[in-house]
Structure formats: C-alpha cells, structure tokens
Amino acid sequence: FYELHLQKCEYPQIGWADTDFRLDDRADDDGVGDDEHSWGVDGVRQLKWSNGGTPWGDSPWPRPVTIGCAVDLGVGSAMRFSVDGCWEEAPAFREFHFSGALYPAASGILVG
Numbered sequence: 531f532y533e534l535h536l537q538k539c540e541y542p543q544i545g546w547a548d549t550d551f552r553l554d555d556r557a558d559d560d561g562v563g564d565d566e567h568s569w570g571v572d573g574v575r576q577l578k579w580s581n582g583g584t585p586w587g588d589s590p591w592p593r594p595v596t597i598g599c600a601v602d603l604g605v606g607s608a609m610r611f612s613v614d615g616c617w618e619e620a621p622a623f624r625e626f627h628f629s630g631a632l633y634p635a636a637s638g639i640l641v642g
Contacts, residue, residue, distance in 0.1 A: 531601075532634045537594040542638035543579055544597050545570030545622075546609060549630025553637075561637030568635055569623050571611050573597070578622045586622060601632060 534544055543561040547568035553560060562570035563579020570579045573591030577583035591597070591613060598612035608621035 531598065533596055533598045534636055535594060535596045536591070536638075538641050539638040540574070540641050541572065542574060542591075542597075542636065543570035543572050544636045544638075545579075545599055545611075546601055546628075546632045547635035548628035548632055551633075551635065562635045567629065569609055569626060570635065570637070571597075571622050573613060580623060580626070587618070599634065603632075 536542055541559070541561070543563050545562050545568065547562060551565065551567040562568045563583070564581070566581045568580065571577070571586055572579065572583075573587050573595070576585060576587040576590060578586035596614055598615070598617070600610045602608045607625055609623040609626070610621050611618055
C-alpha cells in the first residue's frame with residue numbers, strides 16, 4: 531500500500547510496475563500501464579491502464595487529491611485504488627501476472 535498526493539499533474543497514471551517495466555529516455559507519452567509490465571489508473575481521463583486504456587472510475591479526480599494504491603497478491607490477486615480515502619468498490623485489476631517483483635509507480639506531466 532502507498533499513497534500519492536497530486537496537485538499539478540496532467541495525465542497521471544498511478545499504480546504498480548514489475549521488474550521488466552521500462553521507460554526509454556526520449557520524450558513521449560508512455561507511462562505506467564502503457565505496457566504489459568505495469569498497471570495504473572488515471573482519474574483525470576477516467577481510464578485504467580495495462581497495455582492500453584479502458585474506461586474506469588465514476589467521476590474525475592478533484593485537485594488536489596490523494597490516491598491510495600493497494601495490491602493483494604493472494605488467491606485471485608487484485609489491485610485497488612482510493613480517492614481521498616474512499617476506496618473504489620471493485621478492484622481495478624484482478625488476476626494479473628507479473629515478472630519478478632512489483633513496485634509503486636507513477637507517471638504524468640507536471641504543470642504550473
């Protein structure tokens with residue numbers, strides 16, 4: 531479990547990455563969840579990401595906001611996220627597979 535406080539960030543993708551996750555050095559828009567080695571949520575665009583984006587969330591995140599990220603590696607593994615201490619009812623990701631270990635991960639564009 532970890533929490534991340536966001537104030538000025540566009541296109542935030544917050545979640546987890548495994549040992550094989552890589553970002554290259556060139557400036558592009560790839561981030562957490564854009565490949566098969568990471569999982570993230572973006573409450574601004576209301577998408578969840580793992581090798582591509584799919585709809586997620588009930589309403590856009592306010593600013594500032596604190597996002598909680600929890601992972602359960604037991605049977606039926608799950609990743610859950612909270613917004614200002616309120617947990618989403620359903621896990622964003624279930625029964626995912628990862629390489630090596632999982633690490634907290636976040637990406638986005640800082641503004642202001």
